[in-house]
Amino acid sequence: MKKNYFLMGLAITTLLFSTSCSDLLEEEPLDEISTDYIYSSVDGIDVGVTALYNKLRKNNATGRAGDGFRANAFILIGTDIGQMRTYFTPYDPSKHNATLGFANHKWVTCYQIIDRANAIISAAPALEQNDQLKKRVAEARLIRGETYFDLVRLYENILLDTIPTNADNYEDLVEYVPAAQEDVYKLIDSDFDYAIENLKYKEDFGRYNQAVARHLKGKSAMWQGDWSEAASQFDAIIENGTYHLAGLDKVFGQDLNHEEALAVYPREQSFGEDDDLAGGDDIWYSSFFNNRYYELNSGEMIPSVELGGNSLGWGFPNDYLQSLYDKDNDIRYTTYYYSTKLICNNPDHPNFGNEVIGYEDNFRRYHWSLKKYHDDEKPIGSNGNWKDYLYYRFAETLMLGAEAHWRADNESPTSAKALEYINMIRERAFGNSDHNFTEFTLETYLEESARELAFEKNRWYLLKRLGLLVERQNLHYRFGSNTKNNRPYPMQPHMVNWPIPQTQLDLMGPTFPQNQGY
DSSP: OOOHHHHHHHHHHGGGGSSOHHHHHHSOOBTTBOHHHHHHSHHHHHHHHHHHHHHHHHHHSOOSSSHHHHHHHHHHHSSTTEEEOSSOOTTOTTTSSTTOHHHHHHHHHHHHHHHHHHHHHHHGGGSOOOHHHHHHHHHHHHHHHHHHHHHHHHHSSOOOOOSOOOTTTTTOOOOOOOOOHHHHHHHHHHHHHHHHHHOOSSOSTTSOOHHHHHHHHHHHHHHTTOHHHHHHHHHHHHHHOSOOOOOHHHHTSSOOOSTTEEEEEOOOGGGOSSTTSTTOOOBOHHHHTSOOGGGOTTOOOOOOTTTTSSOOOOEEEOHHHHHTSOTTTOTHHHHSBOOSSOBOOOTTSTTTTSBOSOOOSOTTTSOOOBOTTOOTTSOTTOSOBOOOEEEEEHHHHHHHHHHHHHHHTTTOTTOHHHHHHHHHHHHHHHSSSTTOOSSOOHHHHHHHHHHHHTTSTTHHHHHHHTTOHHHHHHHHOEEOSSTTTOEEOOOOGGGGSOOOOHHHHHHHOTTSOOOTTO
16 A cells, blocks of 8 residues: 555655756745745755655656666666667767766766755754654755765765755855765765664655665675674664565565565655656656567467566566576576466467467567566556555665675685575575575675576676676676677776766866766
């Protein structure tokens, strides 16, 4: 069941975060809510934070096609387990440069979120302090810390600014220089620490919580090589007992308000079909990762809800990922993916009810496809759906916790906690302990992480942190439309950092350098 009261709050406040600062200050109040109200009362801060979530969802779970969608799709598919057919070409040297549209979109949107979070955080000390205010400030700081964490991992050279734009300073001259990495992480970690102190493990559905803060603090520690700190943060979540592994059929099921979900972005069509509105736009991942089986020339297949309905077939899991699964015993293979064995579902075809005989060497029409974003309620003729979006989950906490303990134990293959955590994942996947690991190595970890977390917000960042992104992407990532033209698509080493958008460099001036290689 959707938590509609939260989404109704988004509907009231979305306009406040969709204009520039100067435009916003000239707007007539919406439903008697003004910017002065937002930043001068505890209830106003509450409204402001609710609106901030709307912007966050638009940034991290963008609906429909466009640069926002491309930015997030790139992170999901531009790794060693990805297969692209069309729509855009990750790592194309003629496009992956300072004019890259989705790199500009991500940079601008992230800094818009940070600026509005800064405004909330800066206004709070002047207000009467209470638990409600501390919780909302904790959410704003967690969102700001997460957004800076994404920026520094994507671009490396970034701006660090904690002063909100307002009517008094929006025309001030600024000298733009890249922030020192230690200063960025100091702010990120302080934001996460404040959130840990002031949020509960379980907050209202759709809002961030202490588990999200600890999960991100653990990730931050790993990027800084502080393995004991990372392990302690992941342990805290695991040992608290609020979150558990759910049944595999439940993880990406219709109701994402379950025990494995640390963070979910709600969507609700009835509250407005647009990312700038409370409901959010329809999201296209279910179609992006699914083949158009119903276009087979044999005519044996028609669109069906069970197989995902209308599809785009732009990208897929690749052959390397498929080779990692024990297809006979790993339940994830038949839960996270659609079957490669199609049963003729066209009642007017003579082969109705039997396995399809008209498979074609055409990835658009037939390819192993991802089911994680499947929606039983998606209209058959639609590319998108309004299903809630699972963003962080307990399985990733276990996987990262396993690596953190392995590192803290001097990479011992028999690290007890590392094996305990990764085997929790294995036991769910196989339904028993017969397939548990007895040794923990980097390769077994990377393979298990791929099997469990494929096409979630994990793989690209994980490989970059380990220094393996270029090597493994060049080994396994593929681009093509059939087996005859399917080929590797080399990634240049400098592409581990996204280009600083040229439009932003033009605004910032010569004091801010472009990333090396662009």
